[in-house]
Amino acid sequence: MTSRRESAVRQHSFSLYNLSANEIYFQDYAVICQSTLNEDHQTKVKGRVKICSKSLVFVPNDIRSPMIKILYKQISKFEDSGKNEFSLTDSTIVSSSSSSSNVNKKKSNSLIIICSSATLMAINGRIEPYTTTYDTHRFYFEFVYSNVEDCLSVVGQLYRSTTLPFPEQVMMIESIVQGRLKMLKFDFKQLKDLNEKVLFEQDAYVIKPLIKNPGKCLLTNQCCYFQALNNINEQQIVQYELGTLYKIAKRRYKFHYIGCELQFKLDDQRPSQKKILYLVFANQSICSTFYDLVLTQSCVHLDLTSSENMTLRWQQGTISNYDYLLYLNDRGERSFHDCSQYPVFPWVLRNYTSSNLDLNDPQSFRDLSRPIGALNIERLERLKERYTNMSLPLDHQRFLYGSFYSNPGFVVYFLCRLHPQFSLCLNGGRFDHSDRLFHSIVDTWKSVLTSDSDVKELLPEFYMTSKFSDDADDDEHRLDGEFLINQFDIDFGIRHDDVRIGDVLLPPWAENERDFVYKMRLALESEHVSQHLHEWIDLIFGYKQRGDEARCADNLFHYLTYGVPENHSLTEMEQYEEQLSLETQILEFGQVPKQLFLKPHPRKLTEQELKNDQEQKLNVDIDQPSTPTDNITNPMEEHLMRPRIQSLSSFEHHELGHFEFDSVCRLHKTAVKGIVPHPSLPSTHLLTIGDDGFLRNYMVNKSKIDTFYFISLRPLTCIKSIQVHFSIDGNEQCALAFVGCYDHTLYIHNLQTGTSILSQVLHDDIITDLCITNRSTPTLLCTSSHDATVRFWSLENLIFINEDSYVFQPNYHSTAILPMQYDISFDSSCTCMHALEEHCLLAVGCQDGTINLCNFQTGEILKQLTSPLSLPILSLSLRSDGLFLAYISSKAVTLVDIISSTDVFTNTCVSDEQSFKSLFYSSQMLILGLMNGSCDVWNLKICEKVHTLNINDKISITTIAYNDGMFFFGTDDGSVHSYVFASRQQLSI
Structure with a gap:
């Protein structure tokens, strides 16, 4: 079947997505394979056998032959040409000498594997569910360049790990990885410049959606290098020039702050695998050392202004709702490279059935003040009843929703057409049942309104469109709704109503996938959404995210999605099994973002307010x-x-x-x-x-x-x-x-x-x-x-x-x-003061770093703000409309949204000589x-x-x-x- 576009996907190549999620690939060998899978048992197929942590994968050179995956747990016997047999007996690998039949004897340097099942992948290079055959199969691998003993030394350990309980299995595989990383020596001949100064060298993992790859991270004063443990990349050592680095952020990975994500600019500004580097280190100390060293290099010039004071920019309409949500997701430690913490965007529309979409009609929009799980009152009542009747252990907390609005399953659900390999990797080589696949916008919206287990919000891809200039291809994602098109002509099956699944069925008001995401984006940037988006932010990133406020807002999730309980530190756990259980829960059901706001988020200024601000002359x-x-x-x-x-x-x-x-x-x-x-x-x-x-x-x-x-x-x-x-x-x-x-x-x-x-x-x-x-x-x-x-x-x-x-x-x-x-x-000396008689508002700065907002007519203290550094307030000034307050201490200047008490602009001095002494503030100038x-x-x-x-x-x-x-x-x-x-x-x- 011909694809809609010819691409590298047609090439027969091995990928980490051919393995289970987070499975490790170690090395491969050139072999000639014979197997009982072929009708002619004498047929010899050239290829390479990949040694992985849970399986062996044979990748033939001929695209007409399928890749074959053999799980270790399905292998009953190994034999080499010297008649050394490795068999499974009472969960222990034993070695013995036996006289095998002539059928099993091969010429020297070969390996014989007997297994109860084998999985066929990418037949003729097609993207389709894998086929598993359950029968006794024999595979004969003749090693072309290497000795079979080299392979057996690794396979024997990995084979044995599958016989252990799951926690011990994971520990053994990690031990094998660490041992091989110790033997991995960085090839310094690959440095860009022989005069480079090596600053840092540590073991690390490169993280991509659902996969991780171990190797060595080397940092010099000019470049960051990653040398993979295996040869999965065309070049084993990948180079990232620090001079092109424009963003670096620490990331939380499996509860721990051990991740670091770096983004690099490319000359052609096109998406590339080299553009984003997500590294995970052994512990937080190593990660912090790497992070600090990167920042201190003279060639690093980060784009700091692009991410500073974003709330104020958003309020004033300088940046779009889309960009602000991307920023909040980034600050909330969400990453496109981590499916358990993928960026989350809201459903903003509720009208997916009419032929015309009226963005001036409030009835077209979803209620952003309520969680997606609370939009349907009937369903909410069922969930509350379940919540009331829950019987849980003492260290567990009751919840309304078992999974977060975004988790790996939801991400794979929406991206099964754009990234089908995600689905095959997560679901063991299968696509989900046809009736559960992403088929129709209308059906998905109905499901999130009615199903007790479906509370998914949307992905950024629903709003990515090239018709908006601010979508400058910052991420490795396609634009204009390509995720809605079955561009690889994959057979996803037939639904119960005899409808074959192909492209996603769009609302009547959308002409095509490009028009759909464009109108979705228009809705996201509309005045109605702009005036209510802060309410959704309160739920996802703000003060209604957890605790009593979350309970009152019907926004309570399984307690593990919030991270490790305060009284339950993973680093002090006595049982490794419990740690794995917690991590598995998070990887399956997702994680709540980092809480960014403890107070109500400020609203965006209306178009009229912005217009007035531009037209009126500020009285100075x-x-x-x-x-x-x-x-x-x-x-x-x-x-x-x-x-x-x-x-x-x-x-x-x-x-x-x-x-x-x-x-x-x-x-x-x-x-x-x-x-x-x-x-x-x-x-x-x-x-x-x-x-x-x-x-x-x-x-x-x-x-x-x-x-x-x-x-x-x-x-x-x-x-x-x-x-x-x-x-x-x-x-x-x-x-x-x-x-x-x-x-x-x-x-x-x-x-x-x-x-x-x-x-x-x-x-x-x-x-x-x-x-x-x-x-x-x-x-x-x-x-x-x-x-x-x-x-x-x-x-x-x-x-x-x-x-x-x-x-x-x-x-x-x-x-x-x-x-x-x-x-x-x-409670402290008053240092400065400003009054707005029209609003009966008086702002008083004090020596202890507090700012008191008072009623001018009655003297009542309405609200108290505290400077982040608790230093004396040297000067302050209110904006004429009473919406904002600017103030300075010697070390920082802050602009506060008065209604929400949120700091929307901050800047700190870099030295004592540059400490602040005086302030001038107008609505557009500081x-x-x-x-x-x-x-x-x-x-x-x-x-x-x-x-x-x-x-x-x-x-x-x-x-x-x-x-x-x-x-x-x-x-x-x-x-x-x-x-x-x-x-x-x-x-x-």
């Missing part, structure tokens, strides 16, 4: 928190801080723009602690405060100080400025500066007259930050302090609001500000002032660092501010550096 407040940072938040902060609004356009394009140096001026004797615009003068005037106790009016266009005001002998910490009218009807106005100080005092200064209006002690320690409302009645002043409190003060005796403008009270000269009836107390005098500029749309500004050599950046098209960087030596910011979009007031 140049005012600084008490910390060495600037609040560039959004329209809301402008309401909180001052009536005059500065705006920074959102960055619709990935290219933010560029910075051009303008000027620098030394304004203070010591560190600059705050920069705000002058509320009454043109934008060329700024107000600055410093540790020297002075408030200065800085003329940017002339790079000089216009006026200055002495405030205190102690360092000043924070400043806000407002414009106030003297009366409702009059045009006369002045500017007020509110200044916090080390002496616990708030100073209110009239910038027009240069006089002090008020100085009042507000706290028991340093005032660290302040803000002023312009919507509430009365107008409120909010202050934070090292005394671990945030206090609220009424300004009604000083000013009031009239049509969004501040107006003086008639007797404002002789007044004091009054405390409100509530304040907020914390600027980090560093200890060494430079600033890192991040484009949050693509989560990449796009600029590094060298502001001041080795002088810390204490504060960052923006005003009217310019950025201002205050430094530790009292200077202010001005930079013009040029972007594709205008920065306007």
Whole structure:
């Protein structure tokens, strides 16, 4: 039967997939075979006999003759030409001398095998179920180049292992493998460069779906080499250049973190067996050593940015749902090379019967908030009843589902057409019963909804399509639905309804397999799925994956699929048999991914939210928190801080723009602690405060100080400025500066007259930050302090609001500000603060590394976040819509999704000199002032660092501010550096 495409599959070649799953192939010999399988017993067939851990396989040179597999356990007798017989007696191999009949005598250097069955494989090179003949067969192998004794020394041990109990059999085979690996010497002549420095040499296994191959792993400063124990590859030593390595990840294999998966780029960017190398070592220590050595090589340049801050990228629509799920699977330690941990994707559609697919209709989609096993209420009730009535040993836990959503059986089920060898390997040379094979999308969907044992989700292959540019052939998998086509014309049999199984039957709305996966992908990327995908992530990778949350969500699996119980370490097991039992369970029923999220996963931003984010201009407040940072938040902060609004356009394009140096001026004797615009003068005037106790009016266009005001002998910490009218009807106005100080005092200064209006002690320690409302009645002043409190003060005796403008009270000269009836107390000193009056939200950073989100009107603490390193929070800033919070400590910057409390962007400093000091945050831009005098500029749309500004050599950046098209960087030596910011979009007031 002719294949739909001519390929190497037509060639008669031996593969590890011709063996049982994870069976080991050791070596082979050139032989001439005669057997009673042939009608003419005298027919001689040339070929090679493969010595494997559970069987012997004869591979003839002539494709017209089948490969023959002989299981050791079916062999009753070995004889060599010297009449040495190896027979099975009481589970022991004995050697004796006997006078065999003339029929069994052959010329020297031959081996005679007598067995009760033999399996025929790949007759005429066809992919089809193997045929096993049960009869007494005799095989006569004449060794062409080698001595039969060499073969018998190995076969005798492997033959004996089959007579042992299963655990002892596995141990004996492992012992044989280790012994042969010790004798395997790496051929250093195969090195790419004789000057290469050898860094690492250890025994390892190469892992591929359902198979493993032992050998030697050698690491040099240029390449990674794998020398197989056998000759299964065309070249025994395979070379991987470290210069082409773009990704490396540790993997969990059979409960243990002993795996390491490396991905290499190829020049032609086409899939290849050399592209991915999955290695498994003897223990975790060896694996970690290899991993660390690879990372330290100078020629290794990993693509780190492609996998950093992926949650934020996904939320903003920078990456697709498909790519994000691949990323989560990778982080969850799922691999295309491990069928027990194959990547898992969701069913997103429920409509597989109509002729038209409407992706705007919510009824077309599956409920992603519920596990696949809980979509059918009737089935769920049956499973819950079984769960309630389970009687299990004390160390076992009850479960709803016996297997995970993805396991080797499910993977083989879906890929039986694309990779039929998987099915033959896993199922002992057979395909599953015709009625259980993957035949129809509709039937499979019905099964996962109704069958008590069928809870499988989908594979990435259901969404791989070349019509999406991000499918750049990163994996060794075909695209566009080829797994749905019986491309090798395999006879899968006939179903009970007399229908012959061929291509998978598709929904009526799909024209062909390409159209099917394309529309599946459109559904995956649809707005409906985008708004609910986080619910499915919670089930598979998140907080509903295990424990009480899983139980409440009807998402509970067999306890072994979660890994080894905490009180049951495999490394300390006394019985090897128990370990094998646990591993067999996992390999058969799958493993739950690594839990990635302990809190609800943030949702993806809607198309409207993304559109608004691109269209609206971000209101940027140049005012600084008490910390060495600037609040560039959004329209809301402008309401909180001052009536005059500065705006920074959102960055619709990935290219933010560029910075051009303008000027620098030394304004203070010591560190600059705050920069705000002058509320009454043109934008060329700024107000600055410093540790020297002075408030200065800085003329940017002339790079000089216009006026200055002495405030205190102690360092000043924070400043806000407002414009106030003297009366409702009059045009006369002045500017007020509110200044916090080390002496616990708030100073209110009239910038027009240069006089002090008020100085009042507000706290028991340093005032660290302040803000002023312009919507509430009365107008409120909010202050934070090292005394671990945030206090609220009424300004009604000083000013009031009239049509969004501040107006003086008639007797404002002789007044004091009054405390409100509530304040907020914390467990640690308050270091910084930011408020969104519109959302009644107040964020307070503390010395102990906590961030407290509070209700602005009531003082109630709504939520507490903790910095990963528990270091003091130096600065923070809320986004205007209240969705995100950015904060820094000296060692890390973090962007948090407030609703889910999930860190969606993180970056850590690489050295003490590059520790963080100040922060500027808008929805698309993050600027980090560093200890060494430079600033890192991040484009949050693509989560990449796009600029590094060298502001001041080795002088810390204490504060960052923006005003009217310019950025201002205050430094530790009292200077202010001005930079013009040029972007594709205008920065306007």
